[in-house]
Structures are given as structure tokens and as C-alpha cells.
Amino acid sequence: MKDSIGLYIHIPFCKAKCYYCDFNSFSDKNESIKPYFDALKKEIANYSAIAGEYEISSVFIGGGTPSSVDAQYIYDIMKLCQNSYDLQKDAEISLETNPGTLSYDKLRTYRECGINRLSIGLQAWQNRLLREIGRIHYVEEFIQNYELARKAGFTNINTDLIFALPGQTIDEWSHTVRNVSRLQPEHISCYSLKIEEGTVLWEKYKNGEIKQTEDELDREMYYFAKNELKEHGYHLYEISNFSKQGYECKHNLIYWKAKEYLGCGAGAHSYFNGIRYNNIYGLDDYIDNMYNGSIIENEIAIDQNDRMAEFVILGMRLTKGISSIEFKKMFGIDIREKFGQKFEELINKGLVKYEGDRFKLTDLGLDLANMVFVEFI
Template identity: 40%
Template sequence: MITTSPRALYIHIPFCTNKCFYCDFNSFVLKGQPVEDYLEALEQEMKWTVEQIKPQMIDTVFVGGGTPTVLTPPQMELFLSAVKRHFPLSEQVEFTMEANPGTTDLDKLQVMRDGGVNRISFGVQSFDNKLLERIGRIHNVDDVYRSIENARSIGFTNLSIDLMFNLPDQTLETLDESVSRALALELPHYSLYGLKIEENTLFHTLYQRDELPLPSEDEELEMYLLIMNRLKNAGRHQYEISNFALPGYESRHNMTYWRNEPYYGMGAGAHGYHHGERHINIKGVQPYIDAARQQLPRLETRQVEPSEAMEDFMMVGLRMLDGVTADRFHSQFPGIELRDVFGETIDRLIGSGLLQYSPTEKRYRLSERGVPLGNEVFGAFLS
């Protein structure tokens, strides 16, 4: 396993204007929250962290949530200055911030750009106003266009949007229209996700009551294939199960996860992975604040056994359409050969047409048939 300090940093801002009906992320409605206290605690966690795990040059930063862009411009400036104070950022750093359309006025975007942010990922989800309301989003399609225009006017060029499929009452036709409108924006990166029903969400309650009219499994597959074909035909290559980009605009931060490489994780409920150890932070806002004033605000810390790390390597690595190589496996697990551990499983998946092998690269990747059946492939590597 990799034992050097992480070169990737994830920071969690858990505040939202409201809770979407499908969301099970660690997020809290903004009203009444101690935001300034949270940002102070977050900086204290940064201080504790760099004292214990001295950082190398940081290549990627990702600020997620919640909705980080609910911070006011002064709060945003305070937060971004703390990041640069505690972590040395590479001159070529990819610094991503998630944003909700309608929460990025020009003043806030200027503070973000001045503070080092150079990539924005907008949670658009759909270009159908009725569907946005159906899933609990508070923005509308006009907000999307205004937010993209604002970001471009400030000088942001590395922009991404999320779209969702398999939504209640969604059809192939309405999805196709959303994809068309998304592509008309001519962005360099698109992420497309199928709705999953998670516990502790309004949609889970409705699903249990049989009150959530979702597309059938066959329709869901058709939606995914539609998206794949539309994005590829528009010149955005599929580099991961759910992600499409122009060459050079792939999410470098997310590739850290998919390569099973270490990363710092900070903020309430954040996950981190370094030196063979995974941690989860305390999830509640006030409990996190109280804990971070005293020590690292950990909820749980555990060593990752080599066998689990190897399984993780295969499951997340095969999400990338480039797949995994025997050499990269060997570099993370010196003295161990990929086929010695997973040869039987690999041969079975190749035999069933879900994986393919490149002898010259010693590379395994999902086949065309395996891409829409990725979960079946990933699960095969669990002991």
C-alpha cells in the first residue's frame, strides 16, 4: 500500500439551502447553523492534520458538500485563505468546488477565483423545471444558464455539470432533451448519474410506500446507453463509468479515488485515506466543532488490511475505462502479482465477456458489454 503523504485534499462544507429528496450525504439546512464556528473548526482540523501528517505538494483540492457556495463572499475568502495557509498547492493544482446553480453571483465567483479555485462542478441534475421540482431542487433552468454565464465572465473555463437519470416520471425523451441542452453549453466535462434510492431520504419513504414512479430496469439501461452515445458523439470521451470529458479535462481529483491513492479528508463526516488507514470524521456540525477544538475530530479510524486494499484497487480501478495494470498493482503492493491474487476471477470475467485484456500493456479493462454491467464486475472481486 502507498505510505507517502497524500497529494489530494477533500474538504466538506455540509450546509445546504434545503435537503433534496434523494440526498443521503452528510448535509444540513443552512438556516441557524454556526457557519463561522464551523470554518474555525475546519481550520483547526487543518492545523492538527499537517502537524501529524506533513503534506507534500498538493496536486488536487476538491471542496464538496452540501453546497459549498452557500458561503457568503467573506466566509468563502476566510475559508480559501485557510486552505492556502496550511497546504502547499502545486502551481498546476486542480482546485474544484461544487456549486448549486443560483448560489454563484459575480462577487462570490470572483472571491473563489482569487482564492485559487479553478474548476467548478455545478449540480444541475436536469433541464426540466418540473423534474427539478419533483426531486426537491430549488434552482430552475434559468439559474443554470445564469450561473454558467457568470462563471465564464469571471474567467472560469474548466466547468462541469452533473445530470441525473432514472428519476421519477422521467422518460427517454425528457432525458434526451436535457442531454441536448447540456451539450449546447459546450462544457469540457459532464458527469451522469443514475438515481439510487438511499435510506433516510424522502424518496426512500415514498419508495417503500410504492409512491415513487421510477423507470423500469430496461428503461434505466436505455437511458444510460443513450447518454453514453450522445456524449461520445459530441466528442466527450468516457473515461469513467459516469464521467465524460474533452481530452485534458478529466477530473484529476476523482482519479485519485479510482486509483486507490491516498487523500486527506476534512470536515464533518469527511472520509480520508493515508498510510494504510481510513478514517471517518464526526458527522454532526456542533459535535464536529467541539471535537476539532481539542483534537482530530475522528468518528472512526481503522487499518485497511492488504487483502481489502487489493479488492478496493480492482473495484475502483475498473471504474476507469483505461482499467488497471499489473504494473500499477505491483507498485501499490510490492512483491505481489495481480494474477496471483485475482487470476481466477479475472479469467472468469474475461470468459463471460465483461473484461478484456491488453497483453502489450498488461492492462485489464471493462469490455463494451461490461460497462453497463460494471457493478456485477466490481462485486466479483469481493471476497
């Protein structure tokens, strides 16, 4: 039986740049769409020999806003993947989308080329907040697009939300969570806003126009989501991710379980054959180098020590934590021999607990996860 890997495909185009966004995405490069897809197809085809030795268990087409480009581009990419790689029959194939860029025809095209999971970026239910973070859509478009997606046959939908937005009240956040959970998407991601350098919000923050949300309110919002979503049938399976049973994101689980995957496109990261590497970020550089030179910008070999640390740091993001039995199977040594003292300290601080054969974060640990992870770096 072949081993399985995941495949990530990056589409870096957006209609406009959101004020909080530091992702590798561009809103002023429409003339590069066609050459970018040509280069991307070349990269996907280049991998076909090695990728063919594996089964692809998930494909994640992310961005950027993949739904902002003509659906035919996505269709062609998917057909190329199906012809070049060994996609598992039940492979999870996700597409990231944003309200205001979807139509029924587009959604049908996505279904026809095998996409079976849709992620829709809503972020907040209030048009006032959507404007303040530079989103291109109104909540009404989200509702309409969500309904169109159901009509087009999507039975696995994620909705992305952000809390701790500047000036956002707990009532606004409660309203967002309640309204989204009433729609019953299969998966909901709730991320706490981090104001990143180089973004519009960062400038506003530096100029004193907006404030960072207080930690206390941030946590109140997180706990609200945790409790409310539980009541609506969702379980928290990763620090920021909730799902209905059986709808956990297979692709992201590959990252959290420190398993291997290939990434195609500008700035895409890969972890393959024990090496982590990433492609060139710049759009034009990626396209140029596809034909003359190398598209790989950085690579780093992951040794046994790194792998053990990654297994812990990434795996502890999952609420079910990491299994000491699995650790022993993978690395041939007892996890306590390697990290026993660290775990003991974290357990004494109330950040980690040990249940069954698993180390996992406590509620306090979920709040202070970075304090835990840093111990293993």
C-alpha cells in the same frame, strides 16, 4: 521530490434538502455556519505539519453546497490552505456549487482565492423534474450562472446530471444531455438515481407514489448519454464521468487510483498512512469534539490484501482499467497469481476484457459493474 496527496474539504450547508439526498448536509443549521468554519480552520491548521511533508495536487471543496455560504468563508479557507500546505502550482482546485446560490461577485471571489474548477449541479433541464426532486433552482438560473462563471474566468466547469428520475422520459433525458452538451462544459457527470432510505423520495416510493425506473429504461438513458456525448467531443473515462481530453477530474482520479488523501470537515473521509478513517458526521458533534475530544469516528488499517482489492475495485471503474505492470510494481506480485481465476471467470462471462497489459470492463461489464466488484471484496 515530495509525494503528492489530495485534500477534500466538506461544507455541509444547503439551502434546502433535495428529495433524493442522503449526503451529510443540513438545510436548517445557519446558526452553525460560523462555528463550523472556525472548527474547520482548526482541523486544516492541525494537519499543516504532516500535510506540509507532501505536495497537494488537488483540493476539492464539496458538500453540501459550498456556494450557499458567504464567499468570504471559502476565501479564508483557501488562504489558510495556501499558507499551511504545499499546493502544487498546477493543483486542481474544485468547488461544488448549485444554481440559485451564485453571483458574479461570488464567482470572482472564488477565482481570486485560486479556485480553478467549478462543478455546477443541474441534474435535469426540465423545471417540472427539478421541482419533483426538490431542487431549489430553475434551469434558467443554471444557464445564467453558467454564463456568469465563464464571464468570471472559469475555463474548467463540470455539470452534474441525474437520470432515471421518477417519471422521467427518454425524451426529457435526451433534451437534458443535448442542451448541456451544447453549452460545452469541460466535464459532465451522469449518475443514475438510486432511491436511498431516509430520503423524501424513499418515503414516496414506499407509499407507492413513485416507482423505481425500469432497468431497461435506465440503460437506454445511459447509452444515449454515452453516444450523444461522444458525438459532442466527450470521452467516458469512468463509469459515470465524461470529459473533454485533458479535463478528467484529477481529484476523483486519486480516489479511483486508490491513492492517499486527507479529508477535513464533518463526516469527511481520509486515506492516509495506510489508514482509512472518517470524521464524526454530526455538525454539532464535529464542532464540539474539535475542542474537547476526538473528531475521528472510525478508522481501519488497510493491509496489503485490502490494498490489492481496492486497486482492482476502484481502478476498474475507469474505462482504461488497471495495468498488470503497475500492479506488479506496486505489490511485487503478478496480478494473475492473486486474481487470475476471478479474471478468467469474468472474461468468460463477457464482463471483463484484457487488452495490452490492462484488465478493463466491457460494455456489459459497465452495465453490471457491481457484479464485477463484488468478486474482489
